[in-house]
Structure formats: structure tokens, C-alpha cells
Amino acid sequence: MANPYKHFETQAIRTQSRQSEHREHSAPIYMTSSFTFEDAEQARALFNDEQEGNIYTRFSNPNNNELVDKLCLLEGTEAGIATASGMAAMFSSMAAFLQAGDHVLASRSLFGSTHQILTKIFPKWGITHTYADIDRPESWEALIQKNTKMIFVETPSNPGLDLVDLEWLGQLAAAHNLLLNVDNCFATPYLQQPAKWGAQLVTHSATKFIDGQGRTIGGAVLGSKELINEVRFFGRHTGPALSPFNGWILSKSLETLAVRMDKHCDNALKIAEYLEGHPELEFVKYPFLPSHPQHDLARKQMRQGGALITFNVKGGLERGRLFLDQLKMISFTANLGDTRTSATHPASTTHSKLSEAERQAVGIYPGLVRISVGLENVNDILEDIEGALRASKGVRQVAAS
Numbered sequence: 518m519a520n521p522y523k524h525f526e527t528q529a530i531r532t533q534s535r536q537s538e539h540r541e542h543s544a545p546i547y548m549t550s551s552f553t554f555e556d557a558e559q560a561r562a563l564f565n566d567e568q569e570g571n572i573y574t575r576f577s578n579p580n581n582n583e584l585v586d587k588l589c590l591l592e593g594t595e596a597g598i599a600t601a602s603g604m605a606a607m608f609s610s611m612a613a614f615l616q617a618g619d620h621v622l623a624s625r626s627l628f629g630s631t632h633q634i635l636t637k638i639f640p641k642w643g644i645t646h647t648y649a650d651i652d653r654p655e656s657w658e659a660l661i662q663k664n665t666k667m668i669f670v671e672t673p674s675n676p677g678l679d680l681v682d683l684e685w686l687g688q689l690a691a692a693h694n695l696l697l698n699v700d701n702c703f704a705t706p707y708l709q710q711p712a713k714w715g716a717q718l719v720t721h722s723a724t725k726f727i728d729g730q731g732r733t734i735g736g737a738v739l740g741s742k743e744l745i746n747e748v749r750f751f752g753r754h755t756g757p758a759l760s761p762f763n764g765w766i767l768s769k770s771l772e773t774l775a776v777r778m779d780k781h782c783d784n785a786l787k788i789a790e791y792l793e794g795h796p797e798l799e800f801v802k803y804p805f806l807p808s809h810p811q812h813d814l815a816r817k818q819m820r821q822g823g824a825l826i827t828f829n830v831k832g833g834l835e836r837g838r839l840f841l842d843q844l845k846m847i848s849f850t851a852n853l854g855d856t857r858t859s860a861t862h863p864a865s866t867t868h869s870k871l872s873e874a875e876r877q878a879v880g881i882y883p884g885l886v887r888i889s890v891g892l893e894n895v896n897d898i899l900e901d902i903e904g905a906l907r908a909s910k911g912v913r914q915v916a917a918s
């Protein structure tokens with residue numbers, strides 16, 4: 518696709534589907550299941566991939582094309598497909614390439630449903646996996662098998678906020694001729710561009726920061742034309758297509774991604790700095806705090822530290838639960854990447870089915886709280902956290918203003 522714009526913000530705002538005869542300024546929503554053919558010859562050419570154009574919304578649609586064109590510019594990839602959810606993107610990006618007998622090397626710190634695909638769904642089709650520890654990169658190369666086809670990672674990880682060195686991993690994947698697939702949902706292309714470091718597939722849950730306002734589910738798979746052709750074939754015939762309405766929302770949302778991420782990260786850094794050394798906390802983890810064990814790596818591969826912070830409250834599991842119950846403003850919800858700050862307690866919710874040892878292996882301590890920092894005034898967010906820390910200690914005081 519032609520790219521007349523140099524800068525991220527301009528690409529995100531000015532990449533638009535072609536204006537219609539109505540000369541609209543904002544892109545319309547193309548709620549149509551199919552597109553008409555001018556004549557038999559055009560229909561033949563479209564179906565035979567001799568001409569580019571829309572046929573049926575399960576294959577492509579102007580709103581989804583606009584979203585994908587933008588994401589390609591922002592991530593620095595040639596091509597992509599939009600999907601109905603992040604999980605449809607994760608699944609399509611793997612299933613399009615893997616067959617019985619193949620093996621996936623994956624980071625142990627993965628989104629829950631991605632973990633279910635690898636451990637419960639793929640084994641039914643003879644596709645195996647090995648988990649590698651995110652904090653022991655030196656162990657990864659030995660885990661590559663003769664039948665390994667793909668490496669799959671998330672960085673920063675959820676909720677551990679550990680990082681994978683993408684430059685190192687890109688080289689490892691290239692040396693072994695493996696497909697490197699990076700779920701870039703937490704960082705977004707504004708903070709980190711995995712393709713620049715050698716990822717051949719970049720996957721997204723657009724539900725998070727790309728929508729950024731907690732309204733819709735969506736996803737995308739991005740990569741080279743050659744690889745995306747495989748994913749497109751898979752999607753075209755298995756149907757994970759995004760609704761044009763949601764594609765329109767997500768494309769509009771990208772227009773404000775840069776300003777939103779700047780503010781998310783600014784708020785998050787202020788909160789992390791404030792909470793560091795707090796007497797009620799065992800630790801605070803945030804990639805752009807100098808105390809983060811991979812702070813240098815974060816500075817190298819991320820523009821800013823992201824919107825997620827974790828901290829471990831003193832008092833373990835019960836204190837963690839009590840802390841959540843005492844929040845007044847911050848939402849208690851499983852989603853993240855919203856304008857509204859939200860909090861979760863992984864040990865008693867998302868990761869409660871794991872054993873204590875499994876939780877420790879991915880950095881989930883009993884008192885760990887994950888905050889997805891929103892766009893409210895940072896003092897209101899801090900006041901709520903401070904108030905809940907105090908109230909969960911059993912000492913009820915009026916929150917400082």
C-alpha cells in the first residue's frame with residue numbers, strides 16, 4: 518500500500534478508505550455482506566485473484582481493510598487480516614501454519630486462552646508444544662526440536678510484566694528457520710514494533726488498547742504478503758471475520774492511539790514511582806522503573822513502559838482480595854486497556870486454577886495486584902489505591918485529598 522505519511526500519528530489518522538461519491542469526511546460504515554460485480558469478467562477476475570477488490574465480507578470489507586492498512590503502516594508489515602477477536606487472531610496465526618507432527622516453542626507466560634489452545638486444542642490434532650521460562654532465555658535454544666515450526670511469545674508478559682528480548686529472539690528464530698509470532702497486544706505498535714526485530718507474525722487483541730475504550734472485541738494478524746496469504750486463505754474458509762462495524766470502531770480508535778498511550782504511560786509511570794517503596798507493598802513492577810530487572814531491555818525495545826503495573830500487597834491472598842473489595846473508583850474487571858483504570862487479583866481469579874508452583878513460575882504471588890492504568894486524573898487513581906491499601910489494612914481512614 519502507498520504510504521504518503523512519515524509519522525505514526527499521521528499514518529494512524531490519515532490512512533482512510535477512498536472517499537465515496539458523497540464526499541464524506543469521516544469513513545462510512547460498509548454494513549454489507551457482499552459486493553456486486555460489474556460483469557462476468559470482473560467476477561471471474563476477482564475470484565481468481567487477478568484483480569483486487571471486495572467480494573464478500575467474510576473475505577474482506579472496506580472498513581476492515583482500512584483498519585488493516587493502518588496497522589500494517591504502524592507495525593511496519595506488508596499485509597494483514599482483521600479478525601473478530603484477539604483469540605481468532607492467535608488461533609488463525611498458528612493454525613494456518615501448523616500441521617500434525619509440528620511443535621511450538623512458547624513462552625510459559627501466555628494469555629489464558631492461548632495456553633488452552635496449546636495445551637487442550639492442538640494436542641487433538643497432533644501439534645505439540647514446549648514452554649520456555651521467560652526469565653531464563655539461555656534455556657530456550659535447547660528446547661527447539663527438529664519438528665519445531667513456530668515460536669510464540671508475549672512481551673511484556675501478563676501479569677508478570679517480564680520482557681522477552683525481541684532482537685535476540687528474532688535472531689534465534691532466524692538461525693533455526695522458525696516462524697516468530699509475537700502477541701503485541703500489551704505494547705501496541707506505538708510502544709513496540711516486533712517486526713523490526715525479526716518477528717514474521719505480529720498478532721493483536723484489538724479489544725485492549727487499540728479500541729482503548731472497552732467497547733468491542735477484535736483482533737489482527739500482520740506479516741509479510743506471503744505469510745498473510747496463508748492466514749487469509751485460512752480465515753476466508755473458516756470464518757473468523759471481523760464485523761465491519763467493529764472494524765470501523767477500531768480504525769477510528771487508532772486515530773487517538775498515540776495520545777492515549779502517551780497518557781496511559783505517563784499516568785502509569787507516576788503511579789509506579791509513587792508506589793515504589795510503599796510500606797504496605799512488597800514490590801512494584803513496571804518496565805520503566807529502574808528497579809525492573811529488565812529495565813535496560815525495556816528502554817531498548819519499548820518507547821515507554823506501557824499501561825500495566827503490578828504490585829504485591831503485604832498480607833498475601835486475603836489482603837489482595839480485600840484490597841480489590843475496598844477500591845471505590847477503579848473498576849474490578851477482567852478487561853484491560855480501557856480509559857477507565859481497572860484492577861485484578863490474578864491469584865484468586867484468572868490464575869486460581871493453577872497450582873502455587875505454576876503461579877510462582879509465571880510471577881504470580883498471592884498478593885499480586887495488576888492495575889491497567891487508565892486516563893483519569895492520576896491523583897484520583899492514586900487516592901483510590903492509597904485508600905484501598907489503608908482500608909484493607911483494617912485501619913479505616915479518610916482518604917487524603
Ligand SMILES: *Cc1c(COP(=O)(O)O)cnc(C)c1O
Nearest residue numbers: 602603604628702722724734735
Ligand atoms: C485479551 C488478550 C488476548 C485475547 O483477545 P480477545 O480479544 O479477548 O479475544 C490475547 N492476548 C493477550 C495478551 C490479551 O491480553
